[in-house]
Amino acid sequence: MNEKLSDIDHLVSIVMPAYNSEEYIAESMQSVFSQTYQNWELLVVDDGSTDNTADIVKDFSTRDNRVRYFYQKNSGQHIARNFAIEAANGDLIAFLDSDDIWFSDKLEISIREFDSYDQDLFFTGVYKFYHLSDLKYPSTLELMTVKDSVYKGQEALDIFVAGNRVPILATIAKRDVLLKAGGFPQIRIAEDYYLWLKLLLDGSVFRSISQPLTAYRLRENSLMSEIPNESKEVLDMFILLSEDYPELRTNYRRQIKHWIRQFIKFRLNKDNIGVLEMYFSYFNQYTVLTRFVFLFKNVLTLSSFKKLLKSVL
Structure with missing residues (x-):
């Protein structure tokens, strides 16, 4: 963990599906630009938006060529994520939805931790918030509980079948491992849960730390609120x-x-x-x-x- 920031050379491909995201996507993208670790590319896949999403993303891309914009007919975020993973240049994949936020040291800490252990997927704790101003006082926010742990083998599978432990916005994974698994399945809900279970079934090693480095935005019209029980x-x-x-x-x-x-x-x-x-x-x-x-x-x-x-x- 004494590795200098200049010694870390991973290119991180950040996958961001977006659909009618004009209200929040600039905040999410700005949280990427604010990272202390800057060797990244941001792949935004516009899932058929009918609002100003494309204009906002293209404005960022004209200022920084690390932002790559793609458009697809409305097909679902699983299709968007798979497309971005295929198109990515990095050896590591990170995920950020178009309304969520990363803290500035998210990538730096995650990559240091990733290199400190032989693992295929790494994730951290997550705060829940409603408004960007809430993040000024993180100690007051609800936390998605994540433990300092290593997950592998049958014991890990037992734990994960009992409940999805991986918040996708807090995840970094090896691109080749995701591609070998076939990416996300053709379902619109619980597609990340499916992929995590498949990776464990195929022998992948997961690791987590409890430190929260990301923030998940709660909204009344979010997908989670549409389905009270999944x-x-x-x-x-x-x-x-x-x-x-x-x-x-x-x-x-x-x-x-x-x-x-x-x-x-x-x-x-x-x-x-x-x-x-x-x-x-x-x-x-x-x-x-x-x-x-x-x-x-x-x-x-x-x-x-x-x-x-x-x-x-």
Whole structure:
């Protein structure tokens, strides 16, 4: 950790998907320009914005050729991120969404830590904030808890299946490892969770420190607020992942049961009862419950059906 800043020579490719981001993207980009570590390129992939996003990014790019602007038809941030990873020149990839913020020493500390240990992916703690002025008093902000830890092997997989531990805006990873894994899957939610699990399944080593170096912006109209419970999206992600790793279905029955409980509690309605049947069938552990589905379709009310399922799950 005594390595001089001038001795660090990694080119870091910063991946930033953007969609109608005119309100905040300049703040996010400025946090990159303010880094103490300056050997970076910023790849902004405009996901079909209809506002001023393109003009703002192009203004930055005319002043600094390290900013690279790309446009795609609206396809989702997973497509945007994969495109940027492919187009990147750096050996390390970092992620920053167009409304989040990095503290000025984020890259410097992350790269020093990355070089201090044989790892494939590194991440740090994250603050949550609403307004840029909130960051003047970080001690008052809510924190995404991250531990000082190394994650590898079965123990790491057990920990990560229980919950996504990696905040993407706080992550630095080897580009070749991400490419070998195939990048992010073709799903719009929990795509980062899928990739982290796949990397661990394929033997990657993760490392984290608790120090918060980034800030995640909370917004009423953010993707997280649109989905109060992501049990369905996580179950769908796990189904996709278990196509290549079928042992997941038997090794993590308890966690699957938890997700199904959450789906029933927060997301189940008469229009998606078929989704519940599909989960029962795919995970092949609740065959008796398909009888309850029949009862629900023909006899029970939704509330009584949920109570019945709760009693047996």
